[in-house]
Amino acid sequence: DSYKLDAAYISFSHFNVLGVQLCSMTKEDFTEAAGICGQHLYSILQDIRTNGEAEGDTEINPFTTKIEISRASKVPSGAPISRSADLQPKRMQSSHLWEFLRDLLLSSEDTSGILDWEDQEQGIFRVVKSEALAQMWGKRKHNDRMNYEKLSRALRHYYKTGILERVDRRLVYKFGKNSYGWH
DNA sequence: TGACAGTTTCCTGTTT
DNA sequence: GAAACAGGAAACTGTC
Incomplete structure (x- = not known):
């Protein structure tokens, strides 16, 4: 940036x-x-x-x-710099949940009110349709057993890594200091 | 092949 | 009573 x-x-x-x-x-x-x-x-x-x-x-x-x-x-100290024959930059599609949510929030496509910003400047967003969101995530991961209970458990793991911060309101989350790209 | 990160699954208990 | 939250524990999966 x-x-x-x-x-x-x-x-x-x-x-x-x-x-x-x-x-x-x-x-x-x-x-x-x-x-x-x-x-x-x-x-x-x-x-x-x-x-x-x-x-x-x-x-x-x-x-x-x-x-x-x-x-x-x-990487061990003193390890040689890798010399891949393929030096072309690759645009990787990340499969991380928080990036999926971020990209959904930023995408211009119609998400049918599944997920919405509450305050984009502060990174606060609301899950509007919890099960629909879980289904979208499950579709991305080819997992038709995904539900909001499991998705929200994955989101709670982000609290300890600073990807998300707690917001003491139901279905409301906030991007933390270790997330990026949502501003 | 083992270590690791990032989930996923299951669970019990609590709060709204 | 239902839905959501909280977090422990273990299993799973893909990457390096």
């Missing part, structure tokens, strides 16, 4: 490295790994290395933070 880049076009799979390793990459290594955004990303990295944190950008980017937490911890 800060650099007006579409994260979907960045090959994050090639950056399973520590910060030290990242900063020691040559320009050729970096641009090869980063794909079509390589040149631009490399100049941003050089700027950060030279000037420290980008001016006015003291917040942690939740997207990159997510990558660090979920991927980097699995």
